[in-house]
């Protein structure tokens with residue numbers, strides 16, 4: 426079959442993010458003829474899609490919807506508007522449309538209802554299931570995961586998934602630090618109250634064989650990517666795998682610079698090993714700044730580790746990003762001031778140009794524990810936030826406005 430892989434447009438100018446979800450799908454498509462277009466890179470997505478349909482003449486269009494909104498407060502960008510534009514183009518085309526992706530998988534039923542042009546929706550991970558759907562379109566019996574047009578495949582073992590194919594979307598279109606992701610694990614054992622990750626990818630870690638990770642790094646290096654980021658939930662858990670992976674990465678010659686998301690409980694001595702293994706930047710998401718907030722957010726580890734781990738990361742030469750929320754259960758104005766104080770202290774003492782603090786706002790998604798608690802039974806498709814209140818709201822609006830102007 427001829428399959429056109431389409432990354433849904435973002436509808437505004439953004440730093441390009443490599444569509445690794447589609448690269449994983451391409452890796453599993455075997456004998457099918459596979460083509461790709463990333464509509465987030467073009468100025469006129471509808472015209473570009475029309476031209477591609479004409480040029481490729483596919484049997485199936487597989488669209489990846491990575492994000493439905495940008496989860497930003499107070500101004501939220503709605504990515505599904507531009508998705509709707511390309512659905513209009515597909516309305517006039519006769520082949521089969523399959524849709525999937527991370528953002529899509531949070532609200533599949535709702536999106537299919539809004540755009541009935543989608544013939545088959547996929548919830549979750551598609552590299553093993555998409556070929557079964559294509560066989561079905563070719564006459565084979567329907568795979569058991571498909572019911573009423575929605576496929577919900579089981580989460581695969583990462584030993585079974587093929588290597589991604591990066592040739593469909595050329596690296597040259599994705600300049601910029603960490604534009605491509607490497608995945609070493611799926612799922613997460615932690616219970617952060619706002620997080621969708623467990624409902625998307627499962628509540629235990631599924632680990633990718635280290636030799637596959639190394640082969641993947643070799644592939645992206647050969648394709649010409651100059652850096653990459655590990656897109657895993659928490660890079661330093663589980664500890665045994667983390668240590669084995671670091672030791673394997675240390676052996677890779679000319680490894681491109683890379684970054685990863687870390688927990689505050691990362692062993693301090695391992696940060697130097699990370700640096701020697703090619704790591705150049707790390708991100709932490711303590712989210713909160715008080716013990717009460719930490720407990721109410723269901724965070725693992727300890728808040729007390731935040732400053733030591735950040736300090737150590739800077740000491741060994743890593744650029745550090747730290748993410749907070751403007752408000753969370755148990756935290757409002759007073760905690761927000763403490764977050765700004767932390768920001769000033771970290772940037773002044775640890776390096777203004779190498780220590781970055783981001784203060785976002787919790788967007789409540791269906792499937793996240795906090796959403797279930799505060800809005801039981803609600804869909805929360807249109808963005809609902811855990812908002813800062815009173816003075817904190819005024820401060821955060823001003824902060825975001827200044828940040829937007831500076832960008």
Ligand code: B12
Pocket residue numbers: 435439442443445446447449450487488489490491492493494495496497523524525526527528529530547549550551552555603604605606608620621622625626654656657658790
């Ligand atoms: C890593 C990551 C990032 C990194 C990406 C770095 C990089 N170089 O790749 C960074 C930090 C840049 C980032 C940015 C953003 N992210 Co982000 N990100 C993720 C994260 C943690 C992993 C994504 C990933 O790489 N997965 C690995 C690949 C292999 O999996 P995948 O893409 O899901 O693809 C699989 C399936 O979805 C499926 N599939 C995918 N497409 C298709 C298509 C078809 C037809 C089929 C059948 C199947 C299918 O099969 C694939 C293989 O199994 C997810 C959370 C998560 N658990 O998914 C959030 C997530 C995707 N991000 C999210 C958000 C909100 C954002 C931002 C908007 C945040 C912001 N305010 O700026 C930006 C948007 C950037 C952009 N334009 O995409 C949300 C999206 C939810 C939503 N609101 O729609 C998520 C789900 C996290 C959350 N809050 O729940 N992100």
Ligand code: SF4
Pocket residue numbers: 613614615616617620621622623658659
């Ligand atoms: S926020 Fe990160 S550590 Fe917490 S549950 Fe989600 S993926 Fe796991």
